[in-house]
Amino acid sequence: MSSVGTRVFVARLAGTTVFDPLGDQVGRVRDVVVLIRPKGAPRAVGLVVEVPGKRRVFLPLTRVTSVDAGQVISTGLVNMRRFEQRAFETMAVGELLDRAVEFVDGSGTATVEDVAIELQRTGDWLVTKLFVRRHTPGHRSLLRRRGETTLVDVGEVTGLSRASAAQGAELLLAQYEDLKPADLADVLHDLGSTRRLEVASALDNDRLADVLEELPEDDQVAILQGLALGRAADVLEAMEPDDAADLLGELPDEQAAELLELMEPDEAKDVRRLLAYEDNTAGGLMTTEPVILGPETSIAAALAHVRRQDLTPALASMVFVARPPLETPTGRFIGVVHLQRMLREPPHDSIGSYVDTDIEPILVDAPLMNVTRRLATYNLLALPVVDPERRLLGAVSVDDVLDHLLPEDWREADDDGDEADGALPALPEVDRG
Structure with a gap:
């Protein structure tokens, strides 16, 4: 059992295996859900756990009996409904890492590199400490690996409740560097629109191209339109021609034409050819680059x-x-x-x-x-x-x-309907507030 005073750093918790009391694997921790309150320390209320079928579900911390190095033990009761973030909830890994904060004593600013949650006598898990990197004067605040790192009390800084104008994404991506493109696409889809664009912009062109191909069309369009035109053209070049053509087909004609002009002529030629075919024909479906x-x-x-x-x-x-x-x-x-x-x-x-x-x-x-x-x-x-x-x-x-052939929203659909074989029984919705 976790004892009062147990401290856990969320960046290290991400990826940890969750077991039931019998030792059977339930899933893996992907994030920690935090409530940032006007007064008092932020409260961690649950874990986002990826269960078989790549579904992400909510596991309240009240149903976690132990958090040790390399494992989380739950009561075995998990609500199998797909997790959907609420407006008042903050994802510790997805949104707090890389966030810029200011020291209340006026000594400068820093970037959050990790967040510590600690078990209280009341049974609550509170955010008590932040591992931060101070910004070195004269350098851009988001430049990594400059400045002193230090562990501070959460009350020593302000700004945790708001995202900076240009929040980085390096630490978040470090947690997911081994994910396949389709799985990273799921992570991005679950983020808010601003944070999604920040994280997508931090990916290199090839990785972003692979991830875009796995996202719903609305997300693809929003990300591409949020990039600088030159960067967007580079990403389109890195995509498979048929996927690039599909994405350009979702854009206004003027914008699509502008991007095609910015692409390398050889890359643009294949995409233009594919755009000439009807969507539901062999020409509209094909790739021009088989062996x-x-x-x-x-x-x-x-x-x-x-x-x-x-x-x-x-x-x-x-x-x-x-x-x-x-x-x-x-x-x-x-x-x-x-x-x-x-x-x-x-x-x-x-x-x-x-x-x-x-x-x-x-x-x-x-x-x-x-x-x-x-x-x-x-x-x-x-x-x-x-x-x-x-x-x-x-x-x-x-x-x-x-x-x-699949419905247009198949990428966004929950795997549910029926529970996966061996899944734990679903429970009524719990109050996450």
Whole structure:
């Protein structure tokens, strides 16, 4: 059991495994919910816990029996309703880390690097200490790793209840650096709009591009419009052409045209071509960057191409074989070579010897249902898309099709309806105030 005076730093708590009393894993801590009050120390009221199915739920601290190094023990009773932050709640990791505060004695400003919560005799968990880095005079306040670090009482600073005009995000991102893009997208989606843009802006272009592809359209548009135009164009270049085209299609025509002009011509060319196709057609669904090789390419070289880190598993499942030129639109499309076939054959053989010509490509203007039917009929993960002259224009992968078949708000939908197998029983809503 946690004893009175137990002190826990929230940055270290993030990622900690939550167990029930029997030792079964419930999930992992993702954040701590804090109530910042006009008077008195802020009160921590619960944990945001990620449970199987990547659902984030609220675990009241009143149902936490122990917080030790590397583990949190709960009573085993968890409300499985998806956590939704309320207006009066603050996320300790998501919103307090990197926040600028001022010392009440007038000695300067600092950035919050960690927050300590401590168990009181009343059973409440209060924010009692802040680990801060003082801002060095003459340097921008958000410049990291300058200035003295110190542990201060929460009453020694002001400004904890308000975000600075330009709050950083380095410490927050450090807590989530190992997350896959889809999981980091969930974190961003749960943040307020201002904080979401701050965190997104702190990501490098490639990481932000990957995360944008996993966000709901409204979030994508808000983030892209919040970036400087040059930065937004760079991020679009880092996205898959089909995803970039989808995002530009959600913007006003004037803004989309301006961004296309700022993109590198080669990158913009593919995106412009995709924008010309109707959304629910093979052309509107396809990517222009599958693995396309000539028939004389060796199996060893082809396997090296499908190892590319930026390829999705669906696009890595086959190589598309065509006559030169090998950039879309290519010369005449020949067929595909499946990854499994290449793994079975001598590496020095040419892929042209193992082309599967039985898979008929689909025309660029074919409707979505035709694409879906063809993928299902032949159990394919990707399908070649050609023009009437049989030039390869791109490929539609099964994940692109699913994005269009699922409801528009599927990324925002709770996994619920039914509880996941083995999930703990749901409880009535508890008062988080």
